[in-house]
Amino acid sequence: MFSNTKCECGHQNHAGTVLCESCGKPLTEEWAGNPETPLEMRYDGVARRSQKANPDLLDRVWNFFSSVKVAVWLIVLTLIGASLGTIYPQENTFLNLQTYQEFHDYYKEHYGTAGVVYHALGLSRVYSSWWFIGLLVMIGTSLVICSLDRVLPLYRALSKQQIRKHMQFISRQQVTYSGPEPVNKEAWLDSFGKELKRKRYKVWRDGDALMAEKNRFSRWGPYINHIGLIIFLLAVLGRNVPAWNMDQYVSLDEGETEQIPGTNYFVKNEKFTVEYYTDAELPPTLKGTERPKLFETKATLYVCTESCDDPSKDPVLSPVKTHDIRVNHPLSYKGLKLYQYDYTPKPKLVSVSPMLVDKKTGEQYGPFTLSMRNPALTYRAGPYTLTLKDKFMDFGLDDQGRPMTKSREPNAPAFVFIIQGPDLPETGETYIYFPQQIDKVKFRQDVLNKAIADKLDIRVPSMSGVVLSENTSTLNVRVDRAMPFIWTGAAIFMIGVAMGLYWHHRRIWLRFDDGVLSLGAHTNKNNYGLRMEVAAAMTKAGLPVSDKSLDNRRKSP
Amino acid sequence: MKRYRKPIQYIVLFLVLLIGGYAVGHTLFASTAVLKTGDEPPAFKLLSLDGSVHDSAEYAGKPLIINFWGTFCPPCRDEMPALQNVYERWQDKGVQLVGINLSEDKLSVESFARQVGAHFPILLDRNRQTEKRFGLKQYPTTFFVYPNGKIEAILIGGPLTEEQIEAHIEKLVAGRS
Amino acid sequence: MSLLDFSQKALLAALLIYSASFIFFMIAVGGKKWSNREPAAHSRRWGWTGFGFAAAGWAAHVTFFVTRWVAGGHIPTSNMYEFMTMLAMAIMLAFIVIYLIYKNALLGAFTLPLTVIIIAYASVFPSEIQPLIPSLNSNWLRVHVTTAALGEAFFAVGFAAALVQLLRVIDYKRTDKAGKRARRWMEVFLLVILMVIGFLLSVFSFRAAGYQAEFHQVITKEDDLGQQQTTERQVVYGLPPIVKPYSSDTVEIDSFLGMKKPLFAAPPWLKGVNAERKLNTILWSIISGLILYGLLRLIARKQLGAVIHPHLSDIDPDDLDEISYRSIAIGYPIFTLGGLIFAMIWAQIAWSRFWGWDPKEVWALITWLFYTAYLHLRLSRGWHGAKSAWLAVIGFLVVLFTLIGVNLVIAGLHSYAGVS
Structure with missing residues (x-):
């Protein structure tokens, strides 16, 4: 087979060439032997780069990835693998589960035996499994090698095309015409060429042979989209680089400021709002249901400028951005993005501003502000001094009857003061204060405080003295430095795919032999459009033909 | 053109092996968020009750016990005496024991430590940052760290007895050689 | 009459006009052998009538869409009813484009019933306008949904052409194994279509009777x-x-x-x-x-495919092959843009990650991979004709599973309200 790579036109072809690179004569026996069938025009019949006589191991690996058939298999396997992962929820959807055992138990509880098998097979984490990633890597490899292997030979073939093609090449195209030579050959050729030019063809002449071509660039579409995909896949891989990627959750009460872990940024939840649609806004079947309309965290982002790494001092913060974070409207600052993720509707006491009341005279002193978190240690109220001795966020008694806090949340806060002042001993009296009325009653504040309860009272005069956080807002903080590359890859892919699928490379060859006009035309897509175009040009040039009669497939039985 | 074919093939396949190997390797050896025996605990720099700043780097080369606790957790309270005793017994022998409080107010922590008689270094976490980095889910949690910085054991829940703690310290000390 | 009522009437009008258009296309295809007729002229005349009705129906359909948009204050693509009616509208747009290129009456005879079935299926779901929940209130989402639907609409037209092609090329005279197998699969597929119709018939008749x-x-x-x-x-x-x-x-x-x-x-x-x-x-x-199916078999006394097959005898299967391929080739970039890229942009803004392996996302990817494989196989020899037509049919089933099946079977972020 490799002995006859030299064509009768004198051109020396590469091994594996199907159609002579110069004149287009079919070279392989398969094609030369059946003079009736239309030709296979893939890659213009040139040999792929990797096709050679004695492949070694490297060549074999290369050839494997260079095959479109292998590429299709890879795509199909990826498709099947991906679909398996949708049977049950994937592990990464459960933020609160982490260990193998926890996942095992979850799948067992929710999906029974099938769930256990699913988990054991690793199908519950398909998309991060070695074999799935391996398939993607192989697809990436195939993209590179397939493209490299085809684009250069194709470029070579298309950039040095011979105008006069072999007779067999012309007569075995998908679109063909053969008929008697027009009366005035030269004039007809001129006007035919002009018609084609009007249809934006480039036209070349070589004696009485003609070649016309348009939209060659669309042939590069597939290679461009493959480049886009490679960039995309590399960018996806780049997201694994720790410095490029961050994914944190920050829960904030209203008014609370917290550091974003691992960064120099702090974020404050100024106010969280949740709104539901009113019944008037809802259609009949949804009336009475809680349909959320808005989740919004008014947030301020700070950057720490001083004593950021010194736990003995409070960090010095300077605000850099204020934004209303809503679903679909994240806060974005220098690659850092804060998304509204979730919220917990749980009212929490932030601070109270009570008055100290002399029960006998009714005189009020204050107010003084008592913060639930890190309160000041001493307070002045008129002639009295209050010293904070102890504080419980969630007051209760342990099993030995000792006061303790049941949690870190201010569910039932209690403050233990030493009060000094008129009518009180020098060392002061202990006074326990429950800011919430319900706790005051439940834990019997007056009984606990004994005698002093008859003298003094700490009391919040109105609701304006109470600061509450209605909701806790959870924000998702993200850094994803690979995103620009992801979008670049996607954009290049789109350009390539549109080039390849919305424009069609069309070529027309024509020659005269002994008073017979032979025409062949080829396109990689949309033969129908090519037939219409050729028929219209020929008819206008004065040789009426119908588009259907040009169809070579119909001619062959 | 032909001249470059082989080198190009080698370069492409080499890159594929490199990048693809990294991608697949990443899935196989990805570290999970949960700390486990043999890992190195995350670094921390926290204020202690006495006002000094403790940097975990200072503990390098010493057997280290880190106990996370809160005043809201009864088992934490119950194991305080044991920790205090162990601390007294081992502090001169180069064993470092610290308690990290779970982001409560200094006032509450001080008053609690006074009540239970805990005098070993107690560090104050802020905004649960250290706790999150250690991936805590239950309290108390105690980490035993070899002098070389690797975790020997993570004990979740309590209260721990002195014997339990001592047994682990023996291992830490033995692991020093 | 409120704007919403008017909107509903416009959809009903569209449905009726589409049905009329379907009948005209049927006449164009089936009436060619009626006496005293020149087949080509007959086909052309009735084909254009059908097309005129299809275009008029589409105008009514667009009226429905626009008035509902105005009445609801947001683009009607946010629940199953709205999405399905929009998909049907997109399919008709794709059909109009492809018809104008190829002027093939058969395409109408197969695309229009598909559109009618999809609108009927949409009507199974509650048709009220539901106010948007925050995550759905995004321009990128709107662009994503409409563009993806347009891409899928071209796949639907490709599917219709492939179905005709299969009915055309399956040889009802062959008696060997392969021939029998192809015929059997075609019958299975027709049976599935009848089940969809059966589903719609039973839902609507019991609903009309007020059954509960x-x-x-x-x-x-x-x-x-x-x-x-x-x-x-x-x-x-x-x-x-x-x-x-x-x-x-x-x-x-x-x-x-x-x-x-x-x-x-x-x-x-x-x-x-x-x-x-x-x-x-x-x-x-x-x-x-x-x-x-049983009733139809009793009436016809032969395989249903064999009933349709003779009407297709004078059509060139290669033309259908090209229409199917062309339609998919037009739809593929649109689908990629709408179903994947716009979806990723929206996901990045709404869910903080451009890709999260949510079942709906995965199935959009599977659809894309499937059509990618299809386009690559078209490059190889031996994958034109019937094989590629089967792929176009299966591909559209994958599209339908992505659109409907995922919502019904697998719960994810995309779960629509009002799925019955």
């Missing part, structure tokens, strides 16, 4: 602490209950053909939102589809 059956379900489960937990709920069926919910009592049940109680109870392992009702609906679809 209600059950009270009590489920006792042991929780982690070993305590018995009891949940109770009411389950309402719109179709006579072949299966009742697991562990439930009948509250009330309308009689149907003397059937006064459910035939079976659903097995306890059946889980998911309203799984029993879905199972009941599926059983109804299967049974009514089989009855329809």
Whole structure:
């Protein structure tokens, strides 16, 4: 087979060439032997780069990835693998589960035996499994090698095309015409060429042979989209680089400021709002249901400028951005993005501003502000001094009857003061204060405080003295430095795919032999459009033909 | 053109092996968020009750016990005496024991430590940052760290007895050689 | 008449005009051999009539879409009803584009019933306008949904062309194994289509009759602490209950053909939102589809494919092959842009990650991979003609699963309201 790579036109072809690179004569026996069938025009019949006589191991690996058939298999396997992962929820959807055992138990509880098998097979984490990633890597490899292997030979073939093609090449195209030579050959050729030019063809002449071509660039579409995909896949891989990627959750009460872990940024939840649609806004079947309309965290982002790494001092913060974070409207600052993720509707006491009341005279002193978190240690109220001795966020008694806090949340806060002042001993009296009325009653504040309860009272005069956080807002903080590359890859892919699928490379060859006009035309897509175009040009040039009669497939039985 | 074919093939396949190997390797050896025996605990720099700043780097080369606790957790309270005793017994022998409080107010922590008689270094976490980095889910949690910085054991829940703690310290000390 | 009422009437008008258009296309295809006719002229005249009606129907359809948009204050693409009607509109747009290129009446005879079925299917879902929840209130989402639907619409037209092509090329005279197999698969596929029609017929007839059956379900489960937990709920069926919910009592049940109680109870392992009702609906679809198929077979006395096949004899299968391929090739970039890239942009803004392996995302990717494989296979020899037509048919089934199946079977972020 490799002995006859030299064509009768004198051109020396590469091994594996199907159609002579110069004149287009079919070279392989398969094609030369059946003079009736239309030709296979893939890659213009040139040999792929990797096709050679004695492949070694490297060549074999290369050839494997260079095959479109292998590429299709890879795509199909990826498709099947991906679909398996949708049977049950994937592990990464459960933020609160982490260990193998926890996942095992979850799948067992929710999906029974099938769930256990699913988990054991690793199908519950398909998309991060070695074999799935391996398939993607192989697809990436195939993209590179397939493209490299085809684009250069194709470029070579298309950039040095011979105008006069072999007779067999012309007569075995998908679109063909053969008929008697027009009366005035030269004039007809001129006007035919002009018609084609009007249809934006480039036209070349070589004696009485003609070649016309348009939209060659669309042939590069597939290679461009493959480049886009490679960039995309590399960018996806780049997201694994720790410095490029961050994914944190920050829960904030209203008014609370917290550091974003691992960064120099702090974020404050100024106010969280949740709104539901009113019944008037809802259609009949949804009336009475809680349909959320808005989740919004008014947030301020700070950057720490001083004593950021010194736990003995409070960090010095300077605000850099204020934004209303809503679903679909994240806060974005220098690659850092804060998304509204979730919220917990749980009212929490932030601070109270009570008055100290002399029960006998009714005189009020204050107010003084008592913060639930890190309160000041001493307070002045008129002639009295209050010293904070102890504080419980969630007051209760342990099993030995000792006061303790049941949690870190201010569910039932209690403050233990030493009060000094008129009518009180020098060392002061202990006074326990429950800011919430319900706790005051439940834990019997007056009984606990004994005698002093008859003298003094700490009391919040109105609701304006109470600061509450209605909701806790959870924000998702993200850094994803690979995103620009992801979008670049996607954009290049789109350009390539549109080039390849919305424009069609069309070529027309024509020659005269002994008073017979032979025409062949080829396109990689949309033969129908090519037939219409050729028929219209020929008819206008004065040789009426119908588009259907040009169809070579119909001619062959 | 032909001249470059082989080198190009080698370069492409080499890159594929490199990048693809990294991608697949990443899935196989990805570290999970949960700390486990043999890992190195995350670094921390926290204020202690006495006002000094403790940097975990200072503990390098010493057997280290880190106990996370809160005043809201009864088992934490119950194991305080044991920790205090162990601390007294081992502090001169180069064993470092610290308690990290779970982001409560200094006032509450001080008053609690006074009540239970805990005098070993107690560090104050802020905004649960250290706790999150250690991936805590239950309290108390105690980490035993070899002098070389690797975790020997993570004990979740309590209260721990002195014997339990001592047994682990023996291992830490033995692991020093 | 409120704007919304007008909008609903416009859709009804569109549905009727599409049906008329379908009949004209049928005449164009089936009437060619009527006496005293020149087949080409006949086909051309009736084809253009059908196309005129299709275009008029589409105008009414667009009127529906626009007025609903105005009435609701947001683009109507946010629940199953709105999405399906929009998909049908996109399919008609794709059809109009492809028809103008190829002027093939057969395409109309197969695309229009598809559109009608999709609109009918949409009508199974509640048609009220639902205000948007925050995550759906995004311009990128709107662009994503509409563009993806347009891409899928071209796949639908490609599917219709492929179906005709298959009916055309399957040889009803062959007696060997391969020929029998191809015919059998075609019958199975036609049966599936009849089941969809059966589903629509039963839902609409029982709805028109006001049928209802209600059950009270009590489920006792042991929780982690070993305590018995009891949940109770009411389950309402719109179709006579072949299966009742697991562990439930009948509250009330309308009689149907003397059937006064459910035939079976659903097995306890059946889980998911309203799984029993879905199972009941599926059983109804299967049974009514089989009855329809049986009736048609009785009337025709041969395979249904063999009934249609002769009408297609004078069409060139290569033309259909090209229409199918071309349609998919036009749809592929649009689908990539809408179904994947715009979706990623939206996901990045709404869910903080451009890709999260949510079932709907995965199935969009699977659809894309499938058509990618299709386009690559078209490059190889031996994958034109019937094989590639089967792929176009399967591809559209994948599209339908992505659009409907995922919502019905797998719950994810994309779960629409009002899925029955």
